[in-house]
Amino acid sequence: MSAPGSLAFFAAHxxxxxxxxxxxxxxxxxxxxxxxxxFWFFGFIAVxxxxxxxxxxxxxxxxxxxxxxxxxxxxxxxFFAWALMLAQxxxxxxxxxxxxxxxxxxxxxxxxxANLFAFRTGILAFGTTxxxxxxxxxxxxxxxxxxxxxxxxxxxxLAAMGATATAAAILVTLVxxxxxxxxxxxxxxxxxxxxxxxxxxxxxxxxAIIGRGEFSRFAVFRSDFALSNMPGPESxxxxxxxxxAGDLIALxxxxxxxxxxLAVAVVAAAARLxxxxxxxxxxxxxxVRSSDASGGRLFRPRSAEATLRAKEITLLVRDPxxxxxxxxxxxxxxxxxxxxWKGFGSDLGTAALMVPIVVMGAGQLAGxxxxxxxxxxxxxxxxxxxxxxxxxxxxxxxxxxxxSVTVPIAPLIAGLAVTSAKIAVxxxxxxxxxxxxSSAIQFLFRSSARRSQFRRRQTASRAATFAEAFSSLSWxxxxxxxxxxxxxxFIPAALxxxxxxIAAAASPNGFRFER
Amino acid sequence: xxxxxxxxxxxxxxxDRPAVDGLxxxxxxxxxxxxxxxxxxxxxxxxxxxxxxxxPDAGSISIFGVDARRDPIAAKRLTAWVPDEPMIYxxxxxxxxxxxxxxxxGVSPADAESRARHLVDWLxxxxxxxxxxxxxxxxxxxxxxxxxxxxxxPSLIILDEPLTGLDAGSARQVKDVLLERARNxxxxxxxxxxxxxxERMAERIGVIARGRLIAEGTLEELRGQxxxxxxxxxxxxxxxxxxxxxxx
Numbered sequence: 001m002s003a004p005g006s007l008a009f010f011a012a013h014x015x016x017x018x019x020x021x022x023x024x025x026x027x028x029x030x031x032x033x034x035x036x037x038x039f040w041f042f043g044f045i046a047v048x049x050x051x052x053x054x055x056x057x058x059x060x061x062x063x064x065x066x067x068x069x070x071x072x073x074x075x076x077x078x079f080f081a082w083a084l085m086l087a088q089x090x091x092x093x094x095x096x097x098x099x100x101x102x103x104x105x106x107x108x109x110x111x112x113x114a115n116l117f118a119f120r121t122g123i124l125a126f127g128t129t130x131x132x133x134x135x136x137x138x139x140x141x142x143x144x145x146x147x148x149x150x151x152x153x154x155x156x157x158l159a160a161m162g163a164t165a166t167a168a169a170i171l172v173t174l175v176x177x178x179x180x181x182x183x184x185x186x187x188x189x190x191x192x193x194x195x196x197x198x199x200x201x202x203x204x205x206x207x208a209i210i211g212r213g214e215f216s217r218f219a220v221f222r223s224d225f226a227l228s229n230m231p232g233p234e235s236x237x238x239x240x241x242x243x244x245a246g247d248l249i250a251l252x253x254x255x256x257x258x259x260x261x262l263a264v265a266v267v268a269a270a271a272r273l274x275x276x277x278x279x280x281x282x283x284x285x286x287x288v289r290s291s292d293a294s295g296g297r298l299f300r301p302r303s304a305e306a307t308l309r310a311k312e313i314t315l316l317v318r319d320p321x322x323x324x325x326x327x328x329x330x331x332x333x334x335x336x337x338x339x340x341w342k343g344f345g346s347d348l349g350t351a352a353l354m355v356p357i358v359v360m361g362a363g364q365l366a367g368x369x370x371x372x373x374x375x376x377x378x379x380x381x382x383x384x385x386x387x388x389x390x391x392x393x394x395x396x397x398x399x400x401x402x403x404s405v406t407v408p409i410a411p412l413i414a415g416l417a418v419t420s421a422k423i424a425v426x427x428x429x430x431x432x433x434x435x436x437x438s439s440a441i442q443f444l445f446r447s448s449a450r451r452s453q454f455r456r457r458q459t460a461s462r463a464a465t466f467a468e469a470f471s472s473l474s475w476x477x478x479x480x481x482x483x484x485x486x487x488x489x490f491i492p493a494a495l496x497x498x499x500x501x502i503a504a505a506a507s508p509n510g511f512r513f514e515r
Numbered sequence: 516x517x518x519x520x521x522x523x524x525x526x527x528x529x530x531d532r533p534a535v536d537g538l539x540x541x542x543x544x545x546x547x548x549x550x551x552x553x554x555x556x557x558x559x560x561x562x563x564x565x566x567x568x569x570x571p572d573a574g575s576i577s578i579f580g581v582d583a584r585r586d587p588i589a590a591k592r593l594t595a596w597v598p599d600e601p602m603i604y605x606x607x608x609x610x611x612x613x614x615x616x617x618x619x620x621g622v623s624p625a626d627a628e629s630r631a632r633h634l635v636d637w638l639x640x641x642x643x644x645x646x647x648x649x650x651x652x653x654x655x656x657x658x659x660x661x662x663x664x665x666x667x668x669p670s671l672i673i674l675d676e677p678l679t680g681l682d683a684g685s686a687r688q689v690k691d692v693l694l695e696r697a698r699n700x701x702x703x704x705x706x707x708x709x710x711x712x713x714e715r716m717a718e719r720i721g722v723i724a725r726g727r728l729i730a731e732g733t734l735e736e737l738r739g740q741x742x743x744x745x746x747x748x749x750x751x752x753x754x755x756x757x758x759x760x761x762x763x
Contacts, residue, residue: 298614299628307618311604318606318647379602382663385566386619387591 010116014123048138056142072230074241081132082161083196089128089162089169090193094186096120097173097276114270121170121266121273129162150246157244157251160258167258167265174268177276304388305396312373312400315451322372322454351419352483355427356476358412363434363472366405368454370442371464373397376451398439405435423483430479437471437500444507467503471496519577520544520671520702526564526574527726534560536726538574542719547697548704549713552723553756558706559599561723562673565704566596578671592620595664599676601656605649609640609659612648613666620667627666634662638688654685661689665696672696674705678712690716714748722752724759 003009096117106116136158143151172192176185231237236253243251302310316322374397377383383393409431417424445464474496481489523540527533535557542548552558563569565576567587576583576590583590603612610631617627635644638658643651648659657677664672672693678686694716697703707713713720720737722730730740737751 298610299617299624299631301624302618304619304621307615310618311607311615314611315604315606378604381566381568381596381598381602382616383619384568385591385594385596386616387588387621388619389588 007115007119009111010119014116014119018123045134045138048135049141052138052142056139056146058146071233071238071241074244075238078157078161078240078244081136082165085128085132085161085165086168087193087196088131089124089165090172090189090196092124092127093166093169093173094189094193096124097273113274117273118266118270121166121262121269124169125163125166125262128166129159132162133158148246151244153246153248153251154244156255157240160240160243160254163258163262167261170265170269170273174272174276177272182276304386305392305399308383308388308393308396309400309403312397313404316369316372316404319451322451351416351423352480354412354416355423355430355483356480358409358416358427359430359434359479360472360476362405362409362431363438363468363475365408366401366435367438367442367468367472369401369404370398370439372451372454373400374439374442374446375449376454377448378451380448394443398436398443401439402432402435405431426479426482430475430482433496434472434475434479437475437496438468440500441467441471441503444503463503463506467499467506471499471503474499518544520546520579521565521704522575522577523561523565524575526561526576527572528557528560528564528569529572533726535564535571538723538726538728540721540728542702542704544579544702545697545700546702547694547716547718548702549717549720550704550706550723551710551713551720551752552706556723557726558723559675560726562596562675562704562706566594566673567591568596593670595667595669595672597660597664597672597674597677599679601653601660603648603656603659603663606647608643608645608647609635609662610644612659612663616663617666622667630666630668631662634665638662638692653680654682657681658685658688661692665692670701672701672703674703676706676708678707678709710748710752720748722755724756729759730755 106113133155136154140151140154140158143154173185173189176189180188239247239250240254243254374394384390386393413424413428413431416427441464445467474492477492478489478496481492519541521540521542523538526535526538526540528535538557538561540561550558550561560569564571565578565583567583567590571584578590579593581590581593604615607615613631613634614627617624617631622630632644635641638661640655640658640662643655648656651659657680661677664674674693677689677693681689690712693703693705705712705717714734719731719733721728722737730737732740734748734751737748737755738746740751740755
């Protein structure tokens, strides 16, 4: 039995909560047995191994030190992964400080809260590394199998990346606290986290497109500019890449430095995060005045459906956090837009290449927005008690989704139209079908939730998440094949309809309106 | 029953056990009616079915002569529902919220604006009319929700625990607003655990237990139904519920 308030006491408490949280996430929050979810989990790992086998090169330079472009590519890939880990860590740090949960109880107790925060910081680093290991692990295994067990040292690099990402996230959050205060830090940190994750990856891709006309985000690392400006082969800069390949001295250095950085962050966090958490409790919600809210324009004649549409769009526009979450999906449309701009009006092949990306992006964006309007309705009783049929209410909400999707997608379709009207029409139809299908899937798996739970929607219904992804992917494939003038387009289209039918069969309500 | 604002007959709803079990209820036009009952008695389920938020398994609901099961839209046009937890939109201001509700109920813009401004001032929300609701206290949020319920001038106002979590000042304002509405001809049905509110405000009180109405009437009539010597509503209520529990 550990002493109350000690590090071991908090460790036992946190471990129990973390286990139950993880079990809840895996079982969808229900009381179901974990056998089924575990089957899917290991199935996912197996599929990732198949993907890694297909994706990883069959030959690799034996001596990495002599191949600076390979070193740079490995370092660049690690940097992209680190950016995503940083985004995840920032989200977690913000949640650890702002989610009241048990903080009021712990902070009002006589226990030394520094112990709790120190332990929670360690858990954050572990969680960040674990999630990355799930995705990257299969690729490490394939590398180790093909090129030697030394590549298993990549797990060490992954741990170092998790530690440094968590340390950086804590330090950024503490700096934000100091600069802009408790009230604004949460929003800013969440937006920064959302943009950082996609920003680096998309940025590299954008540079590659502008500079070399290549779509690959790794192209930037093969550019003459990058290679000529990189440090020499003996530089410490390459240590993470060398460590990943099994250089034990480099691995020791990377791990040592990252553990030291994490220790500094843990000490800083243990000393300052309790104060920050107390500050968040005292920080009242900002009072925001809406300049357009008092005018006569508010009260104008319009139908109930138009009123609902306007409400959905207003709520979306006014929520920077939700916008930043949606922005993640929109950001991925920047590279195709640039590609289109590069071959503006002339390159038919590029235009056809853009079609599936645009359709996929629209489907994913529509899915997120449809969740917000259909499941994330903050006043469901008001809508249900209003003299509007449920069908009309759902229609109005889906129309709001389609209107919102149109804003980022329409310029891309217009760009395609300059190259080929036919391809633009195919893309527009694909966008419409993918958006409607995603909305239908969200309708089938609708639940009663708060808009603030947007980030957790994917764990709340994995069936909806997978169905939405497969549906968007299938419509993207169908549109791509149609743009390439092949009748085989009907195969992915049929698959997309099949996904919708399976989703309808698997959903708790089908297309009925429950009462 | 031409003067009935709400006529409920044989209403039933079952979840894992019967929540509402053949309930009959008649509430007159312009009446202020309080529905009391212990936790899990079926009060909220009953009112949610009346407000069209839940489909009954059996029974009929007539609101001012409109069959709510056959023509729910017409019935909803006459009704307002205020849940215990105010459901409003954080990113809208009170005036925007009222404009939205008025739009859903199809109120003409001129009427909607004058009613909205009047309600906002009356409930003391005037200084916050153009501020987003995200920073509002529970009391202010409840007042915004109440204003939303009243902006379409409903004939039947249904409230589920409207005073929960309100401070004395806010509770007083809400009570005044409801009494004024009842005086002006609206029918008000509310559930409450604050028996003093029912005692002071309601013309008639219904006591529900295990999904059935076990007693109904004015305070005087309820005194007559309770076992001897009970004078306060609290004593009468506890006596009726105990009697029902022992009979079951």
